[in-house]
Amino acid sequence: MREIDLHVHTTASDGTAHPEEVVRLAKECGLRAIAITDHDTISGYAGAFSAGEDLGVEVVPGIEVSTKYGVSVHVLGYYLENLVPLLEDVVYDRDRRNAKVAALMAADGLPVSYKKMKERFGAVIGRPHFGELLIEFGLAKDMNDAFERFVGKGKKYYVPRTTISIEDSVDAIVASGGVPVLAHPFQYNKSDTELRELIELCMDHGLRGIECRYSGYGPEQVAYLEKLAEEYRLVKTGGSDYHGSHKAHIALGSGIDGNLEVPYEWLERLKAEAKPQ
16 A cells, blocks of 8 residues: 655755655655655755644655665665764765866856855755756756766766765664665665675664665565565665656656555554664
């Protein structure tokens, strides 16, 4: 049953819908609850929570942290009470990287000011924001084109980030009072053995959940991840990874092609994990 969406981005990071708008959309979709999981920030939660109280939509505080484990791996954190210094360092590093990208574009004569970008888009800037500018300048036809030719890895306006280890990210979420969950496991192209090794490593640092239902995952993939979660006694979560028009093919609550369904009982289990044991 489609009742919740625990992976949602807003304008606080790289989504295109404001936190209050996301809640309104959730209400229109008939969702009982959503989690605001912006990249490296929890700043979008307050506005969403207020709108949720007005509209009768439960809003869960969350975050998505980019980490390194050979490849980039994302960890979701729910019910964080604060951001420990390590996560603040992640935000600082993203800010440093973005300032360099803006300087590269300005050096090529493009009217890009990082200060004005933050005034327009907010404190957390991502590559889609640079892509949006490139589209406005007429240099890219759409977001895919912007990434493929300008801001994707190895391209002219790409500057790498210093990513923290997955162990440190899980530790940081736990230290922040949150519940860490491994996001979209199939995105990392790992074998069963490799994925189990990743899960077990993260569990040693406090991992308590796996995102089992995600946009584009088919029934066999979902069944496999749910079995893994049960085997390791981890909570199951699910979400669309909604970004608004930056990922227009993904709909809030229903994902790609309307196939995503996440039951409310999964949120109840997640809440139980958030309570002091």
